[in-house]
Amino acid sequence: MRRIEFYFRETAAGIRRNGIMAFAAMSTAFIALFLFGLALIIAREINLVIEAVTGNVQVAVYLSDPVRPDTVTRLQTELQALPAVASVEYENKDEACARAKKLFESNPAITENVPCEVYPASFRVTLADTSQYGQITARLACEPDPTTHDITCSEPGVLKVLDFRDILDRLSAITRVLRNGVLFIAVVTLISATVLVANTLRMGMFARRKEIGIMRLVGATNWRIRVPFLIEGLVEALVGAALAIITLFLVKVFVVDQLRGRIVWLPLIRNGDVLAITPWILIAAAGVAIVAGTIGIRRFLDV
Amino acid sequence: MISLQNVTKTYKNGVIALESVSIEIEKGEFVFVVGPSGSGKSTTLRLLLREEEPSTGEVFVAGKNVVRLSSLGGIPKLRRNIGCVFQDFKLLQDKTVFENVSFALEVIGKPKHVIDARVPEILDYVGLGEKLNNYPDELSGGEQQRVSIARACVNRPLVLLADEPTGNLDPNTSVDIMRLLDKVNKIGTTVVMATHDQAIVDAMRKRVIELDRGKVVRDQSRGVYS
Numbered sequence: 001m002r003r004i005e006f007y008f009r010e011t012a013a014g015i016r017r018n019g020i021m022a023f024a025a026m027s028t029a030f031i032a033l034f035l036f037g038l039a040l041i042i043a044r045e046i047n048l049v050i051e052a053v054t055g056n057v058q059v060a061v062y063l064s065d066p067v068r069p070d071t072v073t074r075l076q077t078e079l080q081a082l083p084a085v086a087s088v089e090y091e092n093k094d095e096a097c098a099r100a101k102k103l104f105e106s107n108p109a110i111t112e113n114v115p116c117e118v119y120p121a122s123f124r125v126t127l128a129d130t131s132q133y134g135q136i137t138a139r140l141a142c143e144p145d146p147t148t149h150d151i152t153c154s155e156p157g158v159l160k161v162l163d164f165r166d167i168l169d170r171l172s173a174i175t176r177v178l179r180n181g182v183l184f185i186a187v188v189t190l191i192s193a194t195v196l197v198a199n200t201l202r203m204g205m206f207a208r209r210k211e212i213g214i215m216r217l218v219g220a221t222n223w224r225i226r227v228p229f230l231i232e233g234l235v236e237a238l239v240g241a242a243l244a245i246i247t248l249f250l251v252k253v254f255v256v257d258q259l260r261g262r263i264v265w266l267p268l269i270r271n272g273d274v275l276a277i278t279p280w281i282l283i284a285a286a287g288v289a290i291v292a293g294t295i296g297i298r299r300f301l302d303v
Numbered sequence: 304m305i306s307l308q309n310v311t312k313t314y315k316n317g318v319i320a321l322e323s324v325s326i327e328i329e330k331g332e333f334v335f336v337v338g339p340s341g342s343g344k345s346t347t348l349r350l351l352l353r354e355e356e357p358s359t360g361e362v363f364v365a366g367k368n369v370v371r372l373s374s375l376g377g378i379p380k381l382r383r384n385i386g387c388v389f390q391d392f393k394l395l396q397d398k399t400v401f402e403n404v405s406f407a408l409e410v411i412g413k414p415k416h417v418i419d420a421r422v423p424e425i426l427d428y429v430g431l432g433e434k435l436n437n438y439p440d441e442l443s444g445g446e447q448q449r450v451s452i453a454r455a456c457v458n459r460p461l462v463l464l465a466d467e468p469t470g471n472l473d474p475n476t477s478v479d480i481m482r483l484l485d486k487v488n489k490i491g492t493t494v495v496m497a498t499h500d501q502a503i504v505d506a507m508r509k510r511v512i513e514l515d516r517g518k519v520v521r522d523q524s525r526g527v528y529s
């Protein structure tokens with residue numbers, strides 16, 4: 001107990017003494033961790049969009065009504081047999097209906113008046129080799145319709161084929177560029193934050209070199225000397241993390257939530273999505289503290 | 304208690320501070336280390352504290368080969384058995400007399416009831432029972448040195464190392480400090496004191512080890528300065 005009290009008191013005194021430097025370190029940690037969280041949220045948002053648009057499949061084969069069970073079994077086996085196909089999942093009308101309702105749950109008006117029979121049943125196909133997409137259209141005898149640009153098929157029971165490969169590629173490219181761009185800035189600021197935290201620790205140790213000298217002289221262990229500084233670094237990083245998490249929630253409430261309902265087809269991140277990235281922010285903060293602690297107190301490692 | 308065996312200390316810059324020095328000091332002895340400036344007195348004390356390592360030779364303190372001690376546990380433990388007093392007192396200006404002394408126990412993890420019992424006791428012992436709440440800059444040099452002796456002794460060390468403890472004090476105050484060190488010695492603490500102070504060495508008539516250019520040139524019981 002006494003030891004904890006000692007560390008706590010030393011840490012508080014350290015941060016107070018180091019006021020401006022500690023502030024600079026904390027605000028940089030805050031900005032860095034915020035950007036890091038933002039990159040994760042952007043990636044999450046674009047994944048939601050991809051899922052909304054494509055249902056995470058590359059090709060959808062829609063079946064015409066009425067759907068006959070023997071046609072379903074036969075076509076599924078045949079599609080599965082194609083070398084280009086990795087997996088085929090059958091989605092019946094109820095499942096399609098449920099997925100649409102879930103997708104637009106933030107905007108129930110869209111799906112409210114649509115009866116489930118209206119949704120087409122489909123095969124949702126993932127390709128093993130996306131360039132071999134032609135195998136599917138050839139097998140089902142599909143042709144692009146010159147007027148509607150739909151790909152309609154002559155195979156009995158098949159209505160049309162939707163090819164999501166292009167849009168998937170584009171969305172993934174956007175994700176990559178946006179996420180990696182923000183991630184890059186995040187990493188650079190995380191490094192600055194680490195250096196700043198390390199520097200506050202070093203300045204703190206320098207300011208207290210006389211005390212440290214006496215501690216050594218009377219036989220305080222290395223850890224006893226270092227731990228207050230390590231805690232100080234951890235506290236600074238965690239304050240930055242807390243501010244970053246709060247700010248991400250504020251962004252969600254004041255930016256994302258304002259968009260909700262305006263663009264009906266656009267699924268938006270929810271509180272749960274922000275919550276899901278907080279562990280990563282805390283891990284990044286701990287990383288900053290550990291690295292800063294290691295380089296900040298290295299000079300004082302020897303007794 | 305203390306044993307230097309054929310110790311040579313060469314600093315990184317090539318200065319040979321000690322050369323083939325062998326010294327044996329028994330438990331409870333009071334020893335002066337004298338010699339001209341640069342003769343290796345402080346280096347000797349730093350070796351005992353394991354602030355420096357000998358280049359060759361062995362150093363034993365309280366039965367432990369100090370060269371073999373690890374910085375994780377062994378060295379701190381050694382230093383808990385050694386009190387240190389310096390010419391410049393090394394007190395923390397933003398702490399009171401009480402806090403300066405309690406700090407030494409606090410940072411080695413002593414419980415509060417031990418601190419509350421021992422600190423006033425030792426401050427009484429050195430004659431500062433009335434000045435617990437003063438700050439160092441409110442004290443005379445002699446009083447500050449008493450605080451530093453209290454800090455060195457509060458953990459009841461086996462050995463007290465003093466590097467020119469009277470270097471900053473006038474002759475009368477120096478005599479008071481020497482009485483105090485003698486008192487600490489009388490309760491069984493081994494005292495090793497490096498000094499330039501001829502009057503004190505001559506008055507005390509203790510064992511004198513004289514160094515010159517890193518070599519022991521004289522080791523005399525009940526000796527004088529030169």
Ligand SMILES: Nc1ncnc2c1ncn2[C@@H]1O[C@H](COP(=O)(O)OP(=O)(O)OP(=O)(O)O)[C@@H](O)[C@H]1O
Nearest residue numbers: 314315316318320339340341342343344345346347
């Ligand atoms: N850290 C160091 N690095 C290099 N050389 C040192 C170091 N400390 C001491 N020396 C050298 O070692 C020699 C012995 O120094 P030491 O401090 O032991 O002498 P001393 O007897 O205590 O002298 P004084 O009476 O002036 O305090 C001197 O020549 C000094 O310059």
Ligand SMILES: [Mg+2]
Nearest residue numbers: 344345346466
């Ligand atoms: Mg000296």
